[in-house]
Amino acid sequence: MHDGSRILILDCGSQFTQLIARRVREARVYSEIHPPTRSLAWIKEWKPTAIILSGGPSSVTDEGAPSFDPAILDVAPVLGVCYGMQWIAHVSGGEVKGGGHREYGRAEIQVKENRGLFAGFDAGERSIVWMSHGDHVEVVPKGYVLTASSDGNPVVAFRHESKPIHAVQFHAEVAHSVRGADIIQNFLFDIAGAKPDWTPGHFIEQEVAKIRELVGDAQVICGLSGGVDSSVAAALVHKAIGDQLTCIFVDTGLLRLHEREQVERTMGQHLGIKLVTVRAEDRFLTALKGLDEPEAKRKAIGHTFIDVFEDASAKEGKDAKFLVQGTLYPDVIESVSAKGGPSATIKTHHNVGGLKPDMKFQLIEPLRELFKDEVRNVGRELGLPEEMVGRHPFPGPGLAIRVLGAVDPVNVETLRRADAIYLEEIRAAGLYNEIWQAFAVFLPVRSVGVMGDGRTYEHVIALRAVTSTDGMTADWYAFPHEVLARISNRVIREVKGINRVVYDISSKPPATIEWE
Structure with a gap:
């Protein structure tokens, strides 16, 4: 375990939990994700510089919902995110309600005080954030101060009056939260006193x-x-x-x-x-x-x-x-x-x-x-x-998971040659370093084509290229049309058994980067 500053992230089930770890690491502070079942004694022995409670799909009143010993709030500075905020409010005497103020996607918040998490913001500043919640905090707990609100929800951030406990209803870790990185860094460095020693x-x-x-x-x-x-x-x-x-x-x-x-x-x-x-x-x-x-x-x-x-x-x-x-x-x-x-x-x-x-x-x-x-x-x-x-990632199972369905040696060789042409053309166009990962996929379907005035019934190659930082999320790469045209022309002309090329424009999520 890293012997410098370290942030303990307790995973309450959000698919954004890994993004919290990413944002903390990007600030050069070490972080680890652990389940909410870690005991208070274990957490104390881990000696976190700070604790972040993630979001999650549960309601705090559900049977079996993630929960913690309330004494965790006195172990180290704490940041609650979404479900984490609701849990803090619930155990501190606040009121959490289901429905009524549901928010999904982009939302605009208004900062009530420009200190703590919102240091560097202007008083009254409005900022775009990413929301994803059904339940909401109706009443701020006693001993806590409201620090931000939105038109759809009067309570989207609060802090303890004297303890280093802060919470936000929105997902600061998501790129769509415009100043999310500022909020996370304010927590890490100004509130928790972490050092950027993860190098x-x-x-x-x-x-x-x-x-x-x-x-x-x-x-x-x-x-x-x-x-x-x-x-x-x-x-x-x-x-x-x-x-x-x-x-x-x-x-x-x-x-x-x-x-x-x-x-x-x-x-x-x-x-x-x-x-x-x-x-x-x-x-x-x-x-x-x-x-x-x-x-x-x-x-x-x-x-x-x-x-x-x-x-x-x-x-x-x-x-x-x-x-x-x-x-x-x-x-x-x-x-x-x-x-x-x-x-x-x-x-x-x-x-x-x-x-x-x-x-x-x-x-x-x-x-x-x-x-x-x-x-x-x-x-x-x-x-x-x-x-x-700088090489693009290549999966351990290799081409076996890029030949969809059963793995036939002839199909593997067909894919290998199509993939080589694809990467060669990407490099020739000077695009290789702009793309996080690019590869071809052999599809287990055939389509009708016309070659040399004759009918063909041959296989299909799919092309995949994405931009990403870590592979946890990814967007499809917008190739110049002329590059795709050259790739398609060469693959169909030079690789026996292929008469059609398609391009995958799915992002992750909902798709994964690899097809299998």
């Missing part, structure tokens, strides 16, 4: 020490995919233990075009890490045979990965005790409720929920609490080349 250098220093203590003189292997996450994880562990680390690169037969050659060249020449390449295309394709459901495919790939690692480790004679993986915080959040909280499970990531329960390795996941942009910054601090840390 890549500090993280590396702490993780290197932890890895050395954990590993001792044991041997370690790293599942290296060549993507940003596993490359940064490998570099970090290598910095800690040097030649005790052996990286195993598995050619699953589900990689991008020339992926194996690029990984062998870059990792061997630049990092000087021992790299063992395992050709396991047949094993993965056999494991996937007959599977068309995404979760089943992910689990089959995860289990096969571990089998391959175990076999490779035994073959190398190292008898490795630890396995390094590039698991990130969004992987954990989407695979299980964050730290066991009530937020919904979205999908199982092969390196989180897909691992074999009886595997012999002890996991080392040094990036488990980082978002993607933080991983890139750690990679730069470690001296990795920009061509490596």
Whole structure:
């Protein structure tokens, strides 16, 4: 755990909880998300610099609704957001009602006092925020002061008269709240006295020490995919233990075009890490045979990965005790409720929920609490080349979850060639660094076309490109039409078996970035 300032976020079930963590991290303050079931004793032992109570779908009077020991309000400065505000009002003697003042989407608030959360605002200033609530605080608790209101709700923010307890009905963490970052930073620095000490250098220093203590003189292997996450994880562990680390690169037969050659060249020449390449295309394709459901495919790939690692480790004679993986915080959040909280499970990531329960390795996941942009910054601090840390994300299951439905080797190769053309044209247009992730998808449908004056009945390729910061939310990228036209023309002309190209204009949410 980070030894500087740290913010404890208690997850009451909001899908925005992860955005709170993002905003705190962006202010260079460490944060962690934990369930509301953490005991008062645990919270005190964690020693938070401040506590944030998230929003959530429950009513404070519902049976089984998230709740806390009221003594939590005396442990550290507290910020209640939406449901968190309603809980503070409820346990402090205020009145919370359902309905009547429901607000969803953009709303305008009026600041009543320009201090505390609203320091730097003008007195009486109106500001756009993002609301998402059915219940509302009808009466401010005794001992608290109203600090903001809206036309739809007379109570949208309050503070305690003397204690560092503040609350807002709106979601300051959402980008649509125009001055939300100012409000969060006012809480972190002016109210809680946090220090902006969450930096890549500090993280590396702490993780290197932890890895050395954990590993001792044991041997370690790293599942290296060549993507940003596993490359940064490998570099970090290598910095800690040097030649005790052996990286195993598995050619699953589900990689991008020339992926194996690029990984062998870059990792061997630049990092000087021992790299063992395992050709396991047949094993993965056999494991996937007959599977068309995404979760089943992910689990089959995860289990096969571990089998391959175990076999490779035994073959190398190292008898490795630890396995390094590039698991990130969004992987954990989407695979299980964050730290066991009530937020919904979205999908199982092969390196989180897909691992074999009886595997012999002890996991080392040094990036488990980082978002993607933080991983890139750690990679730069470690001296990795920009061509490596700036690469678009590539999922561990590879092309298996981009060939929708059953995985056929011919369809994989078709997709691989279409994807290569897509990325080549994006780079040629100078757009690669503007896009967070871009890839092609092979659809399990056929459409009628006309080629050379003849009828065709062939497959469809979908193109996906998004802008994002961390992968938790994403918007589709608005390509210039001429770029899309070139990509479509080349894919249909050069890739056998494709006669139609479509572009995905879905954002996340409601869609996910990957199709499976």
